[in-house]
Amino acid sequence: MTPFSYRCTDCGRTYARDAVRYLCSVCGEAYRPGIPLLGVLEAVFDYEAIHRDFDRANPDWNLFCPVEPEFHPPIPVGNTPLGRVDRLGAELGLSSLWVKNDGLNPSGSLKDRASFLVVAEARRLGMELIVAASTGNAASALAAVCASTSTRALIFVPEKAPKAKLVQMVLYGAQVVPIQGTYDDAFALSLEYTAKRGGLNRNTAYHPLTIEGKKTVSLEIWAQLGFQVPEAILVSVGDGVILGGVHKGFVDLQRAGLIDRLPRLIGVQAETSDAIHRYVESGVYSDATNPTTRADSISVTCPSNAHGARRAIEESQGLTLTVTDEEILEAQAQLAGRTGIFTEPAGATAMAGLTKLQGGPNRITGSGPVVILATGHGLKDVEAPLSRISIPLAVPPVLEALTL
Amino acid sequence: MTPFSYRCTDCGRTYARDAVRYLCSVCGEAYRPGIPLLGVLEAVFDYEAIHRDFDRANPDWNLFCPVEPEFHPPIPVGNTPLGRVDRLGAELGLSSLWVKNDGLNPSGSLKDRASFLVVAEARRLGMELIVAASTGNAASALAAVCASTSTRALIFVPEKAPKAKLVQMVLYGAQVVPIQGTYDDAFALSLEYTAKRGGLNRNTAYHPLTIEGKKTVSLEIWAQLGFQVPEAILVSVGDGVILGGVHKGFVDLQRAGLIDRLPRLIGVQAETSDAIHRYVESGVYSDATNPTTRADSISVTCPSNAHGARRAIEESQGLTLTVTDEEILEAQAQLAGRTGIFTEPAGATAMAGLTKLQGGPNRITGSGPVVILATGHGLKDVEAPLSRISIPLAVPPVLEALTL
Numbered sequence: 042m043t044p045f046s047y048r049c050t051d052c053g054r055t056y057a058r059d060a061v062r063y064l065c066s067v068c069g070e071a072y073r074p075g076i077p078l079l080g081v082l083e084a085v086f087d088y089e090a091i092h093r094d095f096d097r098a099n100p101d102w103n104l105f106c107p108v109e110p111e112f113h114p115p116i117p118v119g120n121t122p123l124g125r126v127d128r129l130g131a132e133l134g135l136s137s138l139w140v141k142n143d144g145l146n147p148s149g150s151l152k153d154r155a156s157f158l159v160v161a162e163a164r165r166l167g168m169e170l171i172v173a174a175s176t177g178n179a180a181s182a183l184a185a186v187c188a189s190t191s192t193r194a195l196i197f198v199p200e201k202a203p204k205a206k207l208v209q210m211v212l213y214g215a216q217v218v219p220i221q222g223t224y225d226d227a228f229a230l231s232l233e234y235t236a237k238r239g240g241l242n243r244n245t246a247y248h249p250l251t252i253e254g255k256k257t258v259s260l261e262i263w264a265q266l267g268f269q270v271p272e273a274i275l276v277s278v279g280d281g282v283i284l285g286g287v288h289k290g291f292v293d294l295q296r297a298g299l300i301d302r303l304p305r306l307i308g309v310q311a312e313t314s315d316a317i318h319r320y321v322e323s324g325v326y327s328d329a330t331n332p333t334t335r336a337d338s339i340s341v342t343c344p345s346n347a348h349g350a351r352r353a354i355e356e357s358q359g360l361t362l363t364v365t366d367e368e369i370l371e372a373q374a375q376l377a378g379r380t381g382i383f384t385e386p387a388g389a390t391a392m393a394g395l396t397k398l399q400g401g402p403n404r405i406t407g408s409g410p411v412v413i414l415a416t417g418h419g420l421k422d423v424e425a426p427l428s429r430i431s432i433p434l435a436v437p438p439v440l441e442a443l444t445l
Numbered sequence: 446m447t448p449f450s451y452r453c454t455d456c457g458r459t460y461a462r463d464a465v466r467y468l469c470s471v472c473g474e475a476y477r478p479g480i481p482l483l484g485v486l487e488a489v490f491d492y493e494a495i496h497r498d499f500d501r502a503n504p505d506w507n508l509f510c511p512v513e514p515e516f517h518p519p520i521p522v523g524n525t526p527l528g529r530v531d532r533l534g535a536e537l538g539l540s541s542l543w544v545k546n547d548g549l550n551p552s553g554s555l556k557d558r559a560s561f562l563v564v565a566e567a568r569r570l571g572m573e574l575i576v577a578a579s580t581g582n583a584a585s586a587l588a589a590v591c592a593s594t595s596t597r598a599l600i601f602v603p604e605k606a607p608k609a610k611l612v613q614m615v616l617y618g619a620q621v622v623p624i625q626g627t628y629d630d631a632f633a634l635s636l637e638y639t640a641k642r643g644g645l646n647r648n649t650a651y652h653p654l655t656i657e658g659k660k661t662v663s664l665e666i667w668a669q670l671g672f673q674v675p676e677a678i679l680v681s682v683g684d685g686v687i688l689g690g691v692h693k694g695f696v697d698l699q700r701a702g703l704i705d706r707l708p709r710l711i712g713v714q715a716e717t718s719d720a721i722h723r724y725v726e727s728g729v730y731s732d733a734t735n736p737t738t739r740a741d742s743i744s745v746t747c748p749s750n751a752h753g754a755r756r757a758i759e760e761s762q763g764l765t766l767t768v769t770d771e772e773i774l775e776a777q778a779q780l781a782g783r784t785g786i787f788t789e790p791a792g793a794t795a796m797a798g799l800t801k802l803q804g805g806p807n808r809i810t811g812s813g814p815v816v817i818l819a820t821g822h823g824l825k826d827v828e829a830p831l832s833r834i835s836i837p838l839a840v841p842p843v844l845e846a847l848t849l
Contacts, residue, residue, distance in 0.1 A: 115531065115532075117528045122524070122551070125519060128594075142551065145549045147785055184785075188783060188785040189532070189784050189785040208830055209781075209823070209827075212787060212834055213781050213787070214781070216849060230842045233844045378592050379593075381591075383613055418553075418824060420553060420613070420825060423609045426612055426616050432623065433615075433621055433622065435624060438624045438634045440634060440641065
């Protein structure tokens, strides 16, 4: 494994691997609801070693991984398909459009990547309980990965999470606590729980390995494109941690001298859950006041990784934009109908953003690969599309009765 | 592409590729409800050419594929994970147990493999309409693959198919006709439709490329095990076509001289949908009289590939068994809770069969790899597990109120 230490993304303080468990001890001392996390840590590797040892003909991705392979859970995670979608690309004026379908992770979302690494870390530390707050996907992911080991999962979710996600996490054997409140309430409660009663807290951004896990999607995209940096990647944004992870993957590749530039990162938020978008645009942070979007996975008042998400956009010379729920559901249907990929509303938000972008002055005009990241499986929430489509009425099995 | 012709699996007549579209013109002349298909065709390749050209260091799977790559749809299908599940293996007395999670195909089931190849064939033939009957998964699969091309899909499904499957196929843009009747009624109606009104019929077993598509799962399993033949593969059985496909994959490898034996194929049916099991046991075919199983994907009165399924069991020195719905739902929970893999009831039927087998006189005792084929995604039907589990009640977000 490549040597690494942790560094605070806010103040730059460095910590030896085992001197830290969560946030920077100075910047992130106390979590206060209503303020995005400060003191989020990132793993900083011996990039010269990676540069020396990485072989494109036989890639060893563990060079980028901060937990030794012997602790990795036995469930296969990642290696999801990246497919070229020329039909859709032609409609959007893009000659090289791709969809990374991360809904095809075992529990149905990109969050499996983060849970995989946090569970690996718990096994390394000999910890038997992992605690998380989640809108639903991170919890399903944690429950699934824990099921493949003997680790216990305790999960706080808003009671309004889609039923399919709740069924998943209970069936996987996690202890599930639905909360009469929002995701932000669940986030605060889970932190209080681990502070007072113990367990490894897997909250997104709070545990540095969530971003490290999510970055693997970027390593894969790079390799699947034949070791080419995309022109742009469109990412749905709620908490800003997937965006942070996508960014970190390419930052690691750049620091290791394996690529010479970052892809432009384009963060797309639902218009009622837009705290990061407004922060990027104005430089002043304030909570989303009423995140009512149908895209439950990106519905958040106070995004934990707001600061990191803003850095990711700025460093990559990207941008953010917002879309309506109607645009999201339209994009979900468009993606399904043009590519065969059925992604949940939060996953389709990236697609909705691309459609909006291509209709305006900031449209992407280059010929390099553009990647839509589809973050979660459409089957997670089959009620959502039913606001636009309907199931035809049943007919008798008689050919003469059919007008088709 | 490797040269091939079609051969009738019943009488052995051989047909040039373009002399045939569906069944053997003699054995399979007329489809009659209540009788399993006769005259199912299989592709017979120039196996010497495969033997000569196949390179394990750089496998070209198109050597086994009866449609040229230029006609393949652009949607990535297959390449699903095969994971070793030691926790579960230990409970079942197996030292090398694996799960092939084919629910991680784009539309959520193994059927994507068949649809991929049938749509490729339609493109080769310049046909713009594909017609299918389905319990739900084959239809979702056809709709998804057609969405990635410009092919039209017309689908007949029983009106009682799980809602998630119906939502999928409508969202993908297929023309969906729910039928007031059973899968068998839909099957008959779709054949009448294509006979009288045209279109390529994708019905399972009826179109020879459905089995050719499904066989790819066996090629992958072989490669993923380091080019090793498993000791046994457990397969849920309804129509018997997945079983036929798994068998054909290893038969092709054996004919090409790449392996020297077949894995034992163990077909597992729901006890109310047991026509193939009784046919294998007694040698006399009769329909299942009332296939009421909760495992909707394997609920069938008259299995189209009953003859081929029986041959697959016999040639591989395998066996069949049946399980109850209670055992299926217990297996679904056990698989989820031990491995993190959430598969629909029909997918868990294979697991239920293994559990039953290991508790009896025919248990598998060897140390070679044993593979459970999980055929469909659990999110296809989230109501099914709710007969065994329940979602906990919501609580206020106050730590003191928690007794955990």
